[in-house]
Amino acid sequence: MDKQKLIMLPGPTNVSERVMQAMLKPVINHRGDSFRELYKEVLEKTRQLFQTQGDVVVLSSSGTGGVEAAVWNLIRPGDTAVVPVFGEFSKRLAETVEMAGGEVVQVASEFGTAPTLEQLKAAMDKVGSFKAMFLVHNETSTGVAVPYLEEATKAAREHGAFAVIDAISSLGGYAIPVDRWGVDVCITGSQKCIAAPPGLALLSVSSRVSELLKGSPPKTRYFEILRYLEYGMKGETPFTPALPLYYALDEALEELIEEGLEKRVQRHDRMSTLIYDGLAGLGLGAVAEKSVRSKTVIASYYPKGIDDAKFRRSLSQEKGVVVAGGFGPFAGRVFRVGCMGQINEGYVKTTLGAVRDTLAALSS
Numbered sequence: 345m346d347k348q349k350l351i352m353l354p355g356p357t358n359v360s361e362r363v364m365q366a367m368l369k370p371v372i373n374h375r376g377d378s379f380r381e382l383y384k385e386v387l388e389k390t391r392q393l394f395q396t397q398g399d400v401v402v403l404s405s406s407g408t409g410g411v412e413a414a415v416w417n418l419i420r421p422g423d424t425a426v427v428p429v430f431g432e433f434s435k436r437l438a439e440t441v442e443m444a445g446g447e448v449v450q451v452a453s454e455f456g457t458a459p460t461l462e463q464l465k466a467a468m469d470k471v472g473s474f475k476a477m478f479l480v481h482n483e484t485s486t487g488v489a490v491p492y493l494e495e496a497t498k499a500a501r502e503h504g505a506f507a508v509i510d511a512i513s514s515l516g517g518y519a520i521p522v523d524r525w526g527v528d529v530c531i532t533g534s535q536k537c538i539a540a541p542p543g544l545a546l547l548s549v550s551s552r553v554s555e556l557l558k559g560s561p562p563k564t565r566y567f568e569i570l571r572y573l574e575y576g577m578k579g580e581t582p583f584t585p586a587l588p589l590y591y592a593l594d595e596a597l598e599e600l601i602e603e604g605l606e607k608r609v610q611r612h613d614r615m616s617t618l619i620y621d622g623l624a625g626l627g628l629g630a631v632a633e634k635s636v637r638s639k640t641v642i643a644s645y646y647p648k649g650i651d652d653a654k655f656r657r658s659l660s661q662e663k664g665v666v667v668a669g670g671f672g673p674f675a676g677r678v679f680r681v682g683c684m685g686q687i688n689e690g691y692v693k694t695t696l697g698a699v700r701d702t703l704a705a706l707s708s
């Protein structure tokens with residue numbers, strides 16, 4: 345069996361012993377009282393995470409399932425959607441909208457930056473009327489976070505459109521008060537800032553979305569949101585839930601609530617600053633421009649001459665620290681460090697020390 349390493353990936357991330365242990369609870373009937381109690385708890389805690397009084401759904405799927413659910417429930421063939429594209433995940437999101445028959449108006453920017461709010465608004469104005477805006481909050485592929493979620497949501501709504509936010513790698517490290525900001529669907533994943541194991545997608549769903557769905561069922565059974573809302577009212581999921589993961593999510597959300605969302609967000613703030621400063625101290629530059637750099641994913645260029653595969657292998661095998669490589673145009677040139685969930689001074693110190701020593705060993 346693999347020895348537990350320090351998982352500094354941009355998800356999955358380190359999971360506490362308490363959350364791991366929760367998965368050992370007994371298998372129960374998912375149509376029985378115990379599960380109903382558990383699921384109602386999970387939904388209530390999920391509402392606290394999204395800061396909503398409205399509906400939420402927990403899917404037994406990774407984050408991509410949450411994205412597919414949002415797209416297939418909202419988009420019908422011929423619908424227009426505005427999609428900022430500035431990295432791998434926003435590119436995939438645009439492709440998913442096209443797969444559902446949507447016409448995508450891309451607002452593109454160089455990877456490492458994000459389209460400005462003005463560019464996004466100008467694109468919306470040019471299109472006039474459209475069905476939805478699909479916005480990735482935190483581009484995990486480049487370590488870029490857009491700083492204007494609230495304003496973009498407002499702009500989309502002014503055009504009569506739904507505002508959908510992929511906050512898979514950010515919610516919990518950032519606060520996104522969906523009711524206050526008017527977000528229609530916000531999506532996150534269990535394995536990132538919530539610090540549960542991978543395998544669950546969490547979504548907030550506005551009443552505008554459920555109203556739409558009542559008159560227009562989507563072409564998906566597994567991801568049909570209305571079905572989850574109807575079953576959710578009686579504390580059940582329409583299909584067999586990934587039970588151990590629900591136990592884990594319940595415990596991880598309990599940890600989050602014990603800490604308090606605000607404090608958790610501040611901790612992510614502080615720890616990401618330590619990582620950025622520490623890497624800069626080693627002479628390493630971030631991919632993201634400072635104004636849009638992410639607090640939960642730090643993408644950093646390698647110094648000249650460092651081999652990506654050798655660096656990450658040595659970091660993992662010699663130091664027990666696991667980081668991710670670069671994506672697409674950044675493959676081989678960049679490594680990415682997750683600053684999520686359980687992140688603390690000790691993890692940061694260990695990671696920075698390991699990066700320093702490994703770079704030194706590979707440079708000599």
Ligand SMILES: Cc1ncc(COP(=O)(O)O)c(C=O)c1O
Pocket residue numbers: 354355406407408409411433480482483484485510511512513533
């Ligand atoms: C912004 C974003 N969207 C979507 C996904 C896909 O999530 P998953 O790998 O859980 O399916 C990820 C995963 O890293 C992500 O970071």
